[in-house]
Amino acid sequence: MNPSNVLRNVARATRRPSVAAVPRQRLLATGLRLSGWRTVTTTSEVADKPGAAPAKKEVKFTADSYPNIQRGSQFSKLTAEDIAYFESICPIVSTEKGATQDDLESFNTDWMRKYRGQTTLVVKPKTTEDVSNILKYCNERKLAVVPQGGNTGLVGGSVPVFDEIVINMSAMNNVRSFDAVSGILTCDAGVILENADSYLRERGFIFPLDLGAKGSCHVGGNVATNAGGLRLLRYGSLHGTVLGVEAVLPDGTILDDLSLLRKNNTGYDLKQLFIGSEGTIGIITAISIVCPQRPKSQNVALLLVESFEKVQETFVKTKEQLSEILSAFEMMDINSQRLVRQVTGKSHPLKGEAPFYVLIETSGSNAEHDDEKVGALLQNLMEDEIILDGTMAESEAQVRELWTWREGVPEALGHWGGVYKYDVSIPLSELYLLVEDVRAKMSSLGLLSTPENPDNVVVDVVGYGHMGDSNLHLNIPVRGFDKRVEKALEPFVYEWIQKRRGSISAEHGLGVAKSEFVGYSRGPTELAVMQRIKNMFDPNEIMNPYKYIKA
Amino acid sequence: MSALRILVPIKRVLDYAIKPRIAASGKAIDLTGQKMSLNPFDELSIEASVRLREEHKTRIEDILAFSAGPQKSQDALRTAMAMGADRGLLVDTATTELEPLAVAKILKRVVEKEKSNLVILGKQSIDDDAGQTGQMLAGLLGWGQATQAADIKLEGDTVTVVKEVDGGTETVKGKLPMVVTTDLRLNEPRYASLPNIMKAKKKKLEQIPLKDYGEGLEGRLEVLQLVEPPPRQGGGKVADVSGMISKLKELGAL
Numbered sequence: 001m002n003p004s005n006v007l008r009n010v011a012r013a014t015r016r017p018s019v020a021a022v023p024r025q026r027l028l029a030t031g032l033r034l035s036g037w038r039t040v041t042t043t044s045e046v047a048d049k050p051g052a053a054p055a056k057k058e059v060k061f062t063a064d065s066y067p068n069i070q071r072g073s074q075f076s077k078l079t080a081e082d083i084a085y086f087e088s089i090c091p092i093v094s095t096e097k098g099a100t101q102d103d104l105e106s107f108n109t110d111w112m113r114k115y116r117g118q119t120t121l122v123v124k125p126k127t128t129e130d131v132s133n134i135l136k137y138c139n140e141r142k143l144a145v146v147p148q149g150g151n152t153g154l155v156g157g158s159v160p161v162f163d164e165i166v167i168n169m170s171a172m173n174n175v176r177s178f179d180a181v182s183g184i185l186t187c188d189a190g191v192i193l194e195n196a197d198s199y200l201r202e203r204g205f206i207f208p209l210d211l212g213a214k215g216s217c218h219v220g221g222n223v224a225t226n227a228g229g230l231r232l233l234r235y236g237s238l239h240g241t242v243l244g245v246e247a248v249l250p251d252g253t254i255l256d257d258l259s260l261l262r263k264n265n266t267g268y269d270l271k272q273l274f275i276g277s278e279g280t281i282g283i284i285t286a287i288s289i290v291c292p293q294r295p296k297s298q299n300v301a302l303l304l305v306e307s308f309e310k311v312q313e314t315f316v317k318t319k320e321q322l323s324e325i326l327s328a329f330e331m332m333d334i335n336s337q338r339l340v341r342q343v344t345g346k347s348h349p350l351k352g353e354a355p356f357y358v359l360i361e362t363s364g365s366n367a368e369h370d371d372e373k374v375g376a377l378l379q380n381l382m383e384d385e386i387i388l389d390g391t392m393a394e395s396e397a398q399v400r401e402l403w404t405w406r407e408g409v410p411e412a413l414g415h416w417g418g419v420y421k422y423d424v425s426i427p428l429s430e431l432y433l434l435v436e437d438v439r440a441k442m443s444s445l446g447l448l449s450t451p452e453n454p455d456n457v458v459v460d461v462v463g464y465g466h467m468g469d470s471n472l473h474l475n476i477p478v479r480g481f482d483k484r485v486e487k488a489l490e491p492f493v494y495e496w497i498q499k500r501r502g503s504i505s506a507e508h509g510l511g512v513a514k515s516e517f518v519g520y521s522r523g524p525t526e527l528a529v530m531q532r533i534k535n536m537f538d539p540n541e542i543m544n545p546y547k548y549i550k551a
Numbered sequence: 552m553s554a555l556r557i558l559v560p561i562k563r564v565l566d567y568a569i570k571p572r573i574a575a576s577g578k579a580i581d582l583t584g585q586k587m588s589l590n591p592f593d594e595l596s597i598e599a600s601v602r603l604r605e606e607h608k609t610r611i612e613d614i615l616a617f618s619a620g621p622q623k624s625q626d627a628l629r630t631a632m633a634m635g636a637d638r639g640l641l642v643d644t645a646t647t648e649l650e651p652l653a654v655a656k657i658l659k660r661v662v663e664k665e666k667s668n669l670v671i672l673g674k675q676s677i678d679d680d681a682g683q684t685g686q687m688l689a690g691l692l693g694w695g696q697a698t699q700a701a702d703i704k705l706e707g708d709t710v711t712v713v714k715e716v717d718g719g720t721e722t723v724k725g726k727l728p729m730v731v732t733t734d735l736r737l738n739e740p741r742y743a744s745l746p747n748i749m750k751a752k753k754k755k756l757e758q759i760p761l762k763d764y765g766e767g768l769e770g771r772l773e774v775l776q777l778v779e780p781p782p783r784q785g786g787g788k789v790a791d792v793s794g795m796i797s798k799l800k801e802l803g804a805l
Contacts, residue, residue, distance in 0.1 A: 395568070
């Protein structure tokens with residue numbers, strides 16, 4: 001996701017003392033795991049002219065892209081006294097204090113370079129009390145705020161729209177406690193997911209959540225957005241694994257619900273409200289979460305499948321035969337694999353091509369038992385002609401390499417300058433139909449690139465995702481954001497999903513991108529109750545305004 | 552033009568992505584429950600031999616994957632066979648640790664029995680980092696050798712090898728029989744496909760106990776101790792540019 005990932009992965013790959021003895025291309029392959037176009041030389045296969053690669057264009061202000069959003073008239077503007085007050089609490093980045101727009105750029109802009117706010121102040125609290133003091137002050141002064149974690153979100157939820165103060169949580173990054181008997185971790189919200197995971201791994205556990213942005217995203221942000229990720233199939237959603245939350249309410253009250261209990265039927269389960277609330281009712285400052293044992297044995301297989309029907313058959317057989325050791329079942333279409341290959345210049349582990357690719361991961365405690373199960377499954381899948389071909393990782397390096405063909409997809413798609421992303425839940429049988437329908441629509445409108453018209457704005461229409469959770473990522477990489485594409489996509493995609501009673505946001509949240517479409521997945525009664533909850537917590541509406549739900 | 556019988560010696564080692572831990576004895580790496588894989592250099596050797604077959608077809612009579620190690624080394628041999636080796640041979644060493652000279656002596660006997668005329672092996676295994684077996688084998692056999700291969704070409708009975716040397720490459724030419732050790736840039740090893748993994752299960756894997764290889768294999772060295780590399784010193788932060796300059800001066804960098 002960002003360069004720190006690259007460094008971290010190289011660091012991990014180089015931990016072995018005899019690193020000089022390791023094949024360099026493998027090291028490189030590992031290092032490039034998530035680095036995407038920033039570090040990889042491009043091979044031009046389709047219509048990718050040199051220089052057509054994403055230029056460092058100015059990102060459009062969100063306020064300009066969404067002209068119907070107006071700055072809340074109730075909000076105050078920052079004064080010199082305000083800034084002096086914040087500076088007395090914790091480190092700040094402020095234009096009043098000599099910071100330039102460039103210094104603020106990374107706090108104002110999301111990593112996809114799609115949303116851009118106009119804040120002039122970032123505060124970096126170090127303790128829960130700091131957060132409390134900041135919010136209490138902002139609430140009294142009616143200053144709007146945006147809580148910000150690793151800023152890896154996909155819907156513009158973690159950057160300002162106008163001049164909201166960014167409350168960046170990166171300075172709150174300590175593990176508070178870990179109980180090796182129960183496996184319960186308590187840590188600050190600003191701990192980076194991968195750091196939490198490494199901390200746990202050293203102690204024989206893992207974080208129950210894993211996702212592509214792990215090198216940058218914060219666990220607090222993960223909880224605030226109810227992130228799903230790659231292992232949800234196995235370990236369940238954060239609504240189950242998070243045991244407690246410490247949060248600061250907009251008036252500065254510290255809500256200490258940092259429970260260490262798995263069972264606690266004593267009144268309303270308040271922490272659940274914060275999970276997935278996207279910073280609209282308070283700021284999560286710490287979490288406690290129950291962590292599973294680190295699997296002793298892991299297997300990864302990549303399979304080649306000729307149709308979506310066969311992908312479903314593969315899924316059924318896989319669940320049947322792997323049951324408790326299955327930890328991921330990911331589907332990628334051929335377009336996604338071709339684009340990754342094109343952008344990274346790597347050769348695909350599988351020789352042939354077919355419309356679908358499936359990645360299966362198992363996590364268990366007994367390598368022999370797991371190997372036998374996976375071996376038997378793959379043999380059955382081949383013999384019954386459900387899959388066409390496949391391969392299995394024989395080493396850790398291969399495990400990581402096979403995963404890059406799934407985890408590297410989002411980054412590769414960003415190569416052409418922009419991606420329209422939809423993260424949706426659809427009943428399994430029709431999961432991929434959405435991609436086909438959107439592709440047909442783009443094609444009929446003449447927007448899709450073809451061999452004859454290789455410069456059309458839509459590079460491709462791509463589908464991949466967490467098949468195990470009926471969660472599809474529909475991605476449309478484009479050569480630049482374009483009104484015609486937007487008109488073709490919306491409300492078409494949302495209506496399509498509404499017809500099938502799917503969800504317009506499975507795991508990415510609402511943010512700015514989907515707030516006005518929430519009605520496609522939620523009824524007016526539900527939305528009205530949500531609005532009452534919001535008003536109860538945040539009557540001045542200072543928390544992450546202009547986003548989430550629009551009643 | 553002689554038919555080619557290729558011998559590919561391989562070793563099962565601690566997976567290179569895993570951080571090695573020193574056992575309580577302080578004299579060995581703790582391997583219990585750790586992920587073991589094929590030595591990365593050996594993947595290159597297997598790939599190289601399979602590519603020779605793809606290029607020279609019927610001239611390659613046999614590709615034999617060999618390993619001397621515990622029973623579990625069968626996994627490594629099956630991987631080699633899934634990648635394209637024809638059969639496997641395991642010398643079961645049980646718990647005995649072999650030094651490079653002992654391995655070279657065993658390999659010499661295998662070469663003689665199997666009538667191998669090309670041995671392709673990794674330039675070193677990443678566990679002991681000895682980097683001796685290939686050279687010793689060539690010496691014992693009295694064959695030519697080309698080490699650190701970045702490219703292998705076969706024309707008639709002539710083998711041309713591009714070697715990695717400091718600051719560039721060196722190209723050498725020799726006649727069969729020959730020993731070649733492989734280096735990083737030689738190739739990009741393939742992934743074994745599922746059909747091939749299954750076929751590999753049915754390929755012949757012969758096992759011979761170590762004692763059948765006779766005397767003279769005992770070790771000559773004793774491991775006194777293993778020590779972890781010193782932990783990296785954490786970096787420090789300087790407040791401003793002048794702080795940085797004075798720090799650099801202090802360190803003698805300016």
